[in-house]
Amino acid sequence: MSLLYARRRWAVLTLLVLALALVPFSPLAARPAYAATAVPGDPLTGSGAVTRSVLTAADLTSGAATGTVTDDAFALPAAAAAPRNTFEGTLTLNGVATAGGFSAVKDTYNYAATAALQHLPPVSIDLVQNGSHVIPAVRGLQITGSAYWNLIVEGGRAWNENGDGGRTRVSLPFALVERNANCVHNGLLTFLFDGSTISQVRYQIVHETCEYFQFDMWGQAGATYSRHTVTGDTALANAYVTEVTNRIPTKPISALSTDYPNAGIDTSAFSSGITASALSTYGVSYGGVNYVGACQTRQGAYPYCNQMVLPSYSLAKTMFAGIVMMRLTQVYGSSVPSQLIRDWVSEANTSAWTGVTLQNTANMATGNYSSSAFESDESGSGMTAFFNAEAYGPKMTAALAFPHSAAPGTQWVYHSSDIFVLARAMQNYLVAKAGAGSDIYRWIRDQVLVPLHLSPDVLTTERTDNSATGQPLGGYGLFYTQDDIAKVTRFLNADGGKIGGVQMLDATTLANAMQQNPANRGITTTADTTGRAYQYQNGLWARQFTSADNPVFTSLVYVPFMSGFGGITAAMLPNGATYYAFSDNDEFNWSAAAAQAYKLPATAGGSGGGGGTCTAGQLLGNGGFETGTASPWTAGSSVVSKNALEAPHSGTWFAWIDGFGTTHTDTLAQKVTIPANCTHANLTFYLHIDTAETQAVAYDTMTAAVLDSSGTAHPLATWSNTNAAPGFTLRTFDLSAYAGQSVTLRFSGTEDSSLQTSFVIDDASLSTS
Known part of the structure; x- marks a missing residue:
C-alpha cells in the first residue's frame, strides 16, 4: 500500500566487493554425512538414476553459461541418492567480476548503466553439511561493504546422481539485497565436488520482489573449495534441524477446497487481481497449516519456495x-x-x-x-x-x-x-x-x-x-519467508499476542489495532486513488467489508492488514485465517481473496500456537440481512425488509422493528455460542430511530437483551421514541461475561395504539477474540 522511495541515481558506483573473509585452512578428516541429528526427511533414499539434460556433469565441468535455464535444473530430483561426500569449509567463487551475462527486465532509475551491477561480486561462503542439507554458517542479512549489494544465503541440498561420476551435487538458494533499501533478488547456484576437487559454479538470478529494478543475471565461474572445520559446525547443523522442525506444515493452496469442502472455496481467487508475472508467492495460513501457492520465477517454479x-x-x-x-x-505499563x-x-x-x-x-x-x-x-x-x-x-x-x-x-x-x-x-x-x-x-x-x-x-x-x-530503520528493512508471515499473523490474530499461553503483547493495544474494539478503530485515513478510506492504528491498516463487496460478508466486517510497497498484503480475517501475497506491480486487489478466506469456519489457530486461546471470529449470521430472509435469525414475516420508506445503513436490506402506528410487537433473535477463553466479545450494530410521536414521553420502546441458557433475559439497553434522531448510530456492548455460554441475542419492540415509531437495525456483528 505504501509508496516506496525513489532511490537516488548513483552517478558512479565502486566495484562491487563481497569480502567475506576466508577461514584459515586446516586439514579436515572425513566425517560421516549424518553425524548430527538428522533433518526431517533425511536420509535420501533415491537410486540416483536421474535423467538430466540441463546442467549435466559435463556442463558444470567444462561448459559455459550462455543464458538462464529452467530453475528445475537446480532442484533436488525425485530419484536423488544420499550424498557420498560431505562439504565443510569455504566456497569461493573466482573471476565473477567479468563473468556471465545480464538482461534488464525493468530499470526505472537506470541502475544497470553501472557495469559492475551486471556481474556477481566476489563471494566466499562458509558451509557445513547435515545429511543432504548444506547450511551456511552465517544466516540472515550479511553486511558486505559493497557499494550496492548485501547478501542473504539460505540452506540448500546435496545429493548424488549416477551421471556425476561419484561426485556430489550441491544446490544453494541465495539473494542479493539492495543496500539501504529493501528490494530482494532471489538466485540459485549449483556445483559438483568430492574429497579433493570442485567443479565450476553455475548461478542465475531470475526473480525479485522489487517494483523498480528487475533483471536476469547468469554465469559460470571457477571455484575454490577450502576444506576446514567450521567453528560450531555441529551446533549449526543441529540448529538447522530445529529450524526445519518448527516450520508450520504446508499444503498446496488447492488443498483448502478439499480440506474444507463445505466452505465452497474458490481457490483461484487467491491468485487473482495480480499480474501473474509479478506475483512472487501467496498463501492462506489457517488452522495450523500454511496453504501455499507456487513461487514463480521467469524460469519456472523456484525450487526453494519455503526459503524464498x-x-x-x-x-x-x-x-x-x-x-x-x-x-x-506489556512489560513497562500502560503509560508507554x-x-x-x-x-x-x-x-x-x-x-x-x-x-x-x-x-x-x-x-x-x-x-x-x-x-x-x-x-x-x-x-x-x-x-x-x-x-x-x-x-x-x-x-x-x-x-x-x-x-x-x-x-x-x-x-x-x-x-x-x-x-x-x-x-x-x-x-x-x-x-x-x-x-x-x-x-x-x-x-x-x-x-x-x-x-x-x-x-x-x-x-x-x-x-x-x-x-x-x-539504528534500526523501523519502517522497512526486514526479510521474511512464507513461514514467517504465517507465524506472525497467527500470533497477532488467532493467538491474540500469546506464545505458549503467555501474553507477550499488551492485550488492549493489540485488540485496538486488530479492530476488536468498536470504541477504538484508530484514525481514519484520507481517501486513496479509488476513493476508499481505511483505518490505521499501531502500524496496521484496516478495511471495512460489507455485502456490497461480497455476499459472504453478511454484516460489517473490519479486516486488519499489513501492506507493503509494490503489492504486498497480509490480511488477517476475524475467523483466524490470513491471506498473504507478495508481488511487485503496484496491485492491491485482494478483496476476492479475503472473501474466500472468510468462508472458512472460525478457528483458534493451529498446533504450536498459544494453546487454549479464544476462537476468534464473527459469530452472528446474516448480520446485514442481505440474504433477504431472516435465517438464522428468528423474526416476524415483515421484519427483514428493503422497503423504500426506510434506508439501510449499507447494502439494500435491514431489520425494521415496529413502525405500524397501531398496537404491535416485533422481535428479532439469534442464538449464538460464545467460545470459552475469549477475553473480548463485542456486540455492535447500527440503529436508526424515527417517530411520528410529538411528546417527550416513551410511548414506543425497543429493548436489546441477552437470554442466558435458562432463558432469563438480561437487558442491555432500551430505546424509545424519545431517542429518535436522523441517521444511524453505532451501538456497542461488551458480552465477554457470556464466554463459554450459548445465549440468545434478542431485540423486542413494542408500539402503542397510535403514531408510529420505527427501530431500524443493520450491520450487526458479534466479534470475539
Missing part, C-alpha cells in the same frame, strides 16, 4: 514498530503509548513535536506534514531525502524536516520517516529502562521473534550507516 527471501517494506511498520510498542507496553517523542529523541525537542506521543507517531498522526493528500508526502522530495540518507544524522534530519501543520492525533499522513523517529524513541526508552547497551531490535528478537521460531532471515534488520550496530 521476501522483503518487508511497510510490513516492517507492524512487524517491528507496532509489535515493539505493544511489547514495551502516551510518552512524548521529544522526551526520548533529542533532535525532536522542537515546537513542531510538542505534544506528539508514541501512539500519535505509530498512528501516522504527528501533525507534521507538507501535504495531507493520500501518500503525497511519501512519494515526495522530502521523503526521497530521508530514504537516500544512510547515516543516522542526515536520516533523522530529513525525518524531522516536515512542517507542523495540524494538532497531534487529528490528521493521518503516511510517513515512513515517522516510524524511524518512533523506533529511535523506543530505543532510548528501552535504554532508560533496561540499561546502556540495550538494542531495541535485539530485545524484540529475543523477547518475541525467537520464541515464535521465526527464520534467521527476520532475526536481522537493516540499520543506519549500513552497519550491524546502527
Whole structure:
C-alpha cells in the first residue's frame, strides 16, 4: 500500500566487493554425512538414476553459461541418492567480476548503466553439511561493504546422481539485497565436488520482489573449495534441524477446497487481481497449516519456495514498530503509548513535536506534514531525502524536516520517516529502562521473534550507516519467508499476542489495532486513488467489508492488514485465517481473496500456537440481512425488509422493528455460542430511530437483551421514541461475561395504539477474540 522511495541515481558506483573473509585452512578428516541429528526427511533414499539434460556433469565441468535455464535444473530430483561426500569449509567463487551475462527486465532509475551491477561480486561462503542439507554458517542479512549489494544465503541440498561420476551435487538458494533499501533478488547456484576437487559454479538470478529494478543475471565461474572445520559446525547443523522442525506444515493452496469442502472455496481467487508475472508467492495460513501457492520465477517454479527471501517494506511498520510498542507496553505499563517523542529523541525537542506521543507517531498522526493528500508526502522530495540518507544524522534530519501543520492525533499522513523517529524513541526508552547497551531490535528478537521460531532471515534488520550496530530503520528493512508471515499473523490474530499461553503483547493495544474494539478503530485515513478510506492504528491498516463487496460478508466486517510497497498484503480475517501475497506491480486487489478466506469456519489457530486461546471470529449470521430472509435469525414475516420508506445503513436490506402506528410487537433473535477463553466479545450494530410521536414521553420502546441458557433475559439497553434522531448510530456492548455460554441475542419492540415509531437495525456483528 505504501509508496516506496525513489532511490537516488548513483552517478558512479565502486566495484562491487563481497569480502567475506576466508577461514584459515586446516586439514579436515572425513566425517560421516549424518553425524548430527538428522533433518526431517533425511536420509535420501533415491537410486540416483536421474535423467538430466540441463546442467549435466559435463556442463558444470567444462561448459559455459550462455543464458538462464529452467530453475528445475537446480532442484533436488525425485530419484536423488544420499550424498557420498560431505562439504565443510569455504566456497569461493573466482573471476565473477567479468563473468556471465545480464538482461534488464525493468530499470526505472537506470541502475544497470553501472557495469559492475551486471556481474556477481566476489563471494566466499562458509558451509557445513547435515545429511543432504548444506547450511551456511552465517544466516540472515550479511553486511558486505559493497557499494550496492548485501547478501542473504539460505540452506540448500546435496545429493548424488549416477551421471556425476561419484561426485556430489550441491544446490544453494541465495539473494542479493539492495543496500539501504529493501528490494530482494532471489538466485540459485549449483556445483559438483568430492574429497579433493570442485567443479565450476553455475548461478542465475531470475526473480525479485522489487517494483523498480528487475533483471536476469547468469554465469559460470571457477571455484575454490577450502576444506576446514567450521567453528560450531555441529551446533549449526543441529540448529538447522530445529529450524526445519518448527516450520508450520504446508499444503498446496488447492488443498483448502478439499480440506474444507463445505466452505465452497474458490481457490483461484487467491491468485487473482495480480499480474501473474509479478506475483512472487501467496498463501492462506489457517488452522495450523500454511496453504501455499507456487513461487514463480521467469524460469519456472523456484525450487526453494519455503526459503524464498521476501522483503518487508511497510510490513516492517507492524512487524517491528507496532509489535515493539505493544511489547514495551506489556512489560513497562500502560503509560508507554502516551510518552512524548521529544522526551526520548533529542533532535525532536522542537515546537513542531510538542505534544506528539508514541501512539500519535505509530498512528501516522504527528501533525507534521507538507501535504495531507493520500501518500503525497511519501512519494515526495522530502521523503526521497530521508530514504537516500544512510547515516543516522542526515536520516533523522530529513525525518524531522516536515512542517507542523495540524494538532497531534487529528490528521493521518503516511510517513515512513515517522516510524524511524518512533523506533529511535523506543530505543532510548528501552535504554532508560533496561540499561546502556540495550538494542531495541535485539530485545524484540529475543523477547518475541525467537520464541515464535521465526527464520534467521527476520532475526536481522537493516540499520543506519549500513552497519550491524546502527539504528534500526523501523519502517522497512526486514526479510521474511512464507513461514514467517504465517507465524506472525497467527500470533497477532488467532493467538491474540500469546506464545505458549503467555501474553507477550499488551492485550488492549493489540485488540485496538486488530479492530476488536468498536470504541477504538484508530484514525481514519484520507481517501486513496479509488476513493476508499481505511483505518490505521499501531502500524496496521484496516478495511471495512460489507455485502456490497461480497455476499459472504453478511454484516460489517473490519479486516486488519499489513501492506507493503509494490503489492504486498497480509490480511488477517476475524475467523483466524490470513491471506498473504507478495508481488511487485503496484496491485492491491485482494478483496476476492479475503472473501474466500472468510468462508472458512472460525478457528483458534493451529498446533504450536498459544494453546487454549479464544476462537476468534464473527459469530452472528446474516448480520446485514442481505440474504433477504431472516435465517438464522428468528423474526416476524415483515421484519427483514428493503422497503423504500426506510434506508439501510449499507447494502439494500435491514431489520425494521415496529413502525405500524397501531398496537404491535416485533422481535428479532439469534442464538449464538460464545467460545470459552475469549477475553473480548463485542456486540455492535447500527440503529436508526424515527417517530411520528410529538411528546417527550416513551410511548414506543425497543429493548436489546441477552437470554442466558435458562432463558432469563438480561437487558442491555432500551430505546424509545424519545431517542429518535436522523441517521444511524453505532451501538456497542461488551458480552465477554457470556464466554463459554450459548445465549440468545434478542431485540423486542413494542408500539402503542397510535403514531408510529420505527427501530431500524443493520450491520450487526458479534466479534470475539
